[in-house]
Amino acid sequence: MYNDLATHIIAVNDGYVVAGILGGNADENSWILRLDNAGDTTWTFAYGGNAGDGAMSLCNNGNSTYGVTGYTNSSGNGSTDGYLMNINDNGELLGYFPFGTTQYEEPHDVEKVENGWVISGHAGTTDFRTILTKIKSTSPE
Numbered sequence: 601m602y603n604d605l606a607t608h609i610i611a612v613n614d615g616y617v618v619a620g621i622l623g624g625n626a627d628e629n630s631w632i633l634r635l636d637n638a639g640d641t642t643w644t645f646a647y648g649g650n651a652g653d654g655a656m657s658l659c660n661n662g663n664s665t666y667g668v669t670g671y672t673n674s675s676g677n678g679s680t681d682g683y684l685m686n687i688n689d690n691g692e693l694l695g696y697f698p699f700g701t702t703q704y705e706e707p708h709d710v711e712k713v714e715n716g717w718v719i720s721g722h723a724g725t726t727d728f729r730t731i732l733t734k735i736k737s738t739s740p741e
Contacts, residue, residue: 604631608657610666612689615642617666621654622646630655630670632691645691649674655685657709659717664689667717669710672698682707684717 606620615636622631629648651673668685681700707721
């Protein structure tokens with residue numbers, strides 16, 4: 601087990617948003633941190649269940665919301681699965697979409713595109729075209 605770990609940061613109009621892993625507990629949780637331009641924390645958001653979860657990357661959706669991708673062992677189809685979260689600029693969860701198979705999946709990057717998100721990372725036997733279609737068809741716009 602390790603301490604908190606920042607995995608990705610993006611600059612936004614009035615500061616920064618950081619994705620990471622909150623690792624100080626008995627299990628890991630996905631962690632999102634909002635900083636102002638001076639680097640002071642304006643809010644933090646932790647998401648996770650009974651097993652290890654971590655936020656690996658985030659993107660600005662362009663409408664005061666952020667797409668976050670990472671791994672989960674708390675929800676999904678078994679083993680390590682991926683997820684896409686959509687949060688607003690106050691850190692409130694707007695949507696959560698787990699994906700994967702009984703094999704190992706671990707997303708590492710997310711980018712917003714016109715009709716959804718593109719996610720890259722490790723995949724067990726998952727056909728990522730299927731995953732992207734599911735995220736596209738169920739994602740809130």
